[in-house]
Amino acid sequence: MNPTILKIDGLTTEFETRAGRVVAVNGVSLSVKQGEILGLVGESGSGKSQTGYSIMNLVDRPGRITGGSILLNGTNLLALSESEWRHIRGKRIAMVFQDPMLTLNPVLRIDTQMIETVQAHAKVSRSQAREIARACLVKVGIAAPDERLKSYPHQFSGGMRQRVAIAIALVQEPEVLIADEPTTALDVTIQEQILYEMQQLARQSGTAMIWITHDLSVVAGLADRVAVMYAGRIIERGLTRDVLSRPTHPYTVGLLRSVPARNPRGSPLFQIPGAPPNLLAQIDGCAFRARCTQAGPRCTTLPPVQQSPNREVRCFYPVMPLQESVAA
Numbered sequence: 001m002n003p004t005i006l007k008i009d010g011l012t013t014e015f016e017t018r019a020g021r022v023v024a025v026n027g028v029s030l031s032v033k034q035g036e037i038l039g040l041v042g043e044s045g046s047g048k049s050q051t052g053y054s055i056m057n058l059v060d061r062p063g064r065i066t067g068g069s070i071l072l073n074g075t076n077l078l079a080l081s082e083s084e085w086r087h088i089r090g091k092r093i094a095m096v097f098q099d100p101m102l103t104l105n106p107v108l109r110i111d112t113q114m115i116e117t118v119q120a121h122a123k124v125s126r127s128q129a130r131e132i133a134r135a136c137l138v139k140v141g142i143a144a145p146d147e148r149l150k151s152y153p154h155q156f157s158g159g160m161r162q163r164v165a166i167a168i169a170l171v172q173e174p175e176v177l178i179a180d181e182p183t184t185a186l187d188v189t190i191q192e193q194i195l196y197e198m199q200q201l202a203r204q205s206g207t208a209m210i211w212i213t214h215d216l217s218v219v220a221g222l223a224d225r226v227a228v229m230y231a232g233r234i235i236e237r238g239l240t241r242d243v244l245s246r247p248t249h250p251y252t253v254g255l256l257r258s259v260p261a262r263n264p265r266g267s268p269l270f271q272i273p274g275a276p277p278n279l280l281a282q283i284d285g286c287a288f289r290a291r292c293t294q295a296g297p298r299c300t301t302l303p304p305v306q307q308s309p310n311r312e313v314r315c316f317y318p319v320m321p322l323q324e325s326v327a328a
């Protein structure tokens with residue numbers, strides 16, 4: 001079995017705002033193994049991106065990490081200084097964003113950008129750096145890489161641009177890649193191609209990936225395991241096939257019912273009634289209870305996590321008992 005590369009325990013990230021304290025990430029624990037893809041799923045505002053930024057030590061003020069530990073192959077990232085972080089960020093953990101232009105410089109050719117990135121971290125000649133850049137473009141499915149290296153970002157389609165941004169993230173051969181909705185703005189066919197290529201890449205290179213998305217249909221074909229977030233907490237977790245075929249948390253059930261591809265053609269699309277809670281207010285008990293069909297009297301206190309070896313749910317009244325695949 002592949003070793004665990006990233007292990008996060010009790011991660012808590014808070015924003016001290018004028019209106020009060022917002023706990024964006026609330027005691028999140030998760031781990032990813034070499035070559036494994038973990039899908040981090042939830043509605044807008046559930047804390048997925050802040051979890052990613054926390055792992056990268058990129059939380060913007062007034063936010064800060066107030067608790068927990070993040071171990072990258074045994075190194076506690078939360079104990080590192082900013083200068084130590086420079087040897088980790090981009091090199092050992094990389095991140096790609098929904099907007100590839102956050103990574104790409106519009107006025108530089110792709111070869112210049114990629115060669116600079118390679119040479120910033122590795123003592124290689126310009127021609128060796130170019131070869132590494134070229135190989136990365138091929139890895140992410142870019143045809144005619146020599147021609148593409150000479151292009152500027154504006155000469156690429158959206159899907160190509162995102163592939164280049166991913167290739168730049170990969171030139172350092174990071175141990176962990178965090179992808180924050182990188183395919184959300186792309187059309188479905190391009191999205192599916194990129195997801196397939198990413199899956200191949202994780203298997204071949206051993207890169208551990210955390211794929212952040214609001215879309216459960218994205219994780220269905222991509223992720224080995226899935227963690228569902230709600231109001232800053234992970235509320236359900238397991239092997240993707242188990243969670244999608246036997247969801248136990250009422251929120252996961254609602255999310256699955258609202259995936260268009262999983263509903264019969266022509267039937268009205270389900271929407272979970274109500275809205276996520278305001279994280280500025282103190283939330284006692286289960287944060288989902290106001291929207292929950294299963295809620296009962298015990299939900300005014302925080303449900304404990306129910307666990308079996310490969311499954312976990314934080315709910316007093318799961319819709320079915322926890323079960324996992326025999327082959328897990």
Ligand SMILES: Nc1ncnc2c1ncn2[C@@H]1O[C@H](COP(=O)(O)OP(=O)(O)OP(=O)(O)O)[C@@H](O)[C@H]1O
Pocket residue numbers: 015017022023024042043044045046047048049050051061062063214279
């Ligand atoms: N600058 C900020 N000031 C105060 N609160 C913030 C700030 N940035 C984020 N938050 C809080 O953190 C919560 C989680 O945000 P995050 O971006 O991680 O959600 P998300 O699940 O990634 O949603 P989305 O898909 O919309 O990006 C938000 O609901 C918000 O309450």
